Amino acid sequence: GAVVSQHPSRVICKSGTSVKIECRSLDFQATTMFWYRQFPKKSLMLMATSNEGSKATYEQGVEKDKFLINHASLTLSTLTVTSAHPEDSSFYICSARDMEEQETQYFGPGTRLLVL
Amino acid sequence: AQSVTQLDSHVSVSEGTPVLLRCNYSSSYSPSLFWYVQHPNKGLQLLLKYTSAATLVKGINGFEAEFKKSETSFHLTKPSAHMSDAAEYFCVVIYSGGYQKVTFGIGTKLQVIP
Numbered sequence: 001g002a003v004v005s006q007h008p009s010r011v012i013c014k015s016g017t018s019v020k021i022e023c024r025s026l027d028f029q030a031t032t033m034f035w036y037r038q039f040p041k042k043s044l045m046l047m048a049t050s051n052e053g054s055k056a057t058y059e060q061g062v063e064k065d066k067f068l069i070n071h072a073s074l075t076l077s078t079l080t081v082t083s084a085h086p087e088d089s090s091f092y093i094c095s096a097r098d099m100e101e102q103e104t105q106y107f108g109p110g111t112r113l114l115v116l
Numbered sequence: 117a118q119s120v121t122q123l124d125s126h127v128s129v130s131e132g133t134p135v136l137l138r139c140n141y142s143s144s145y146s147p148s149l150f151w152y153v154q155h156p157n158k159g160l161q162l163l164l165k166y167t168s169a170a171t172l173v174k175g176i177n178g179f180e181a182e183f184k185k186s187e188t189s190f191h192l193t194k195p196s197a198h199m200s201d202a203a204e205y206f207c208v209v210i211y212s213g214g215y216q217k218v219t220f221g222i223g224t225k226l227q228v229i230p
Binding site: 002004034042043044046071090091093095103104105106107108109112 | 147150157159162169206218220
């Protein structure tokens with residue numbers, strides 16, 4: 001149980017285009033999902049907390065207009081990187097918090113984004 | 117304030133020998149503590165967690181960790197390393213006081229030598 005999926009696993013796009021990444025909790029409901037960014041050989045940086053049915057809470061320094069987050073249902077959150085630049089290239093990981101198990105976050109496999 | 121310190125950025129052990137990955141934390145309140153493992157180009161997998169129940173926690177793949185409040189530590193151990201244990205390990209502190217605050221350690225890269 002407690003499986004989180006991400007799609008796509010890898011994406012290459014041109015500079016200036018937008019990319020959508022999906023995060024799904026497959027076998028549990030998640031009122032809260034989290035989006036992280038991981039730079040090479042670095043730890044995870046929390047970008048935002050996504051709450052079902054309400055606006056996401058962004059961490060300091062993260063541009064909300066550039067990283068659009070939508071949490072439309074209890075099993076799906078999406079992150080859209082708008083007008084992507086090469087510096088947005090990174091490994092993006094989502095996690096979901098099980099409603100029945102509040103402290104634990106389950107992580108998706110990550111999405112490797114490369115902006116040319 | 118909440119922080120996590122993983123004392124070693126890189127640990128190298130021989131296959132079959134014990135593994136010790138150290139983690140110290142500071143938190144104003146009783147936290148929940150986790151260890152996650154990340155294999156190259158993969159997401160994070162939960163190894164084990166402490167959430168105020170038994171202080172000695174057993175996880176998957178033979179790993180275990182002991183919560184020591186007096187030492188503010190949550191070190192990860194395994195009696196005998198396997199080649200497949202080579203990965204990055206993250207110690208994570210989560211405080212759930214209304215707004216859930218998550219703090220990651222910088223990670224420890226475990227190398228297993230055949």
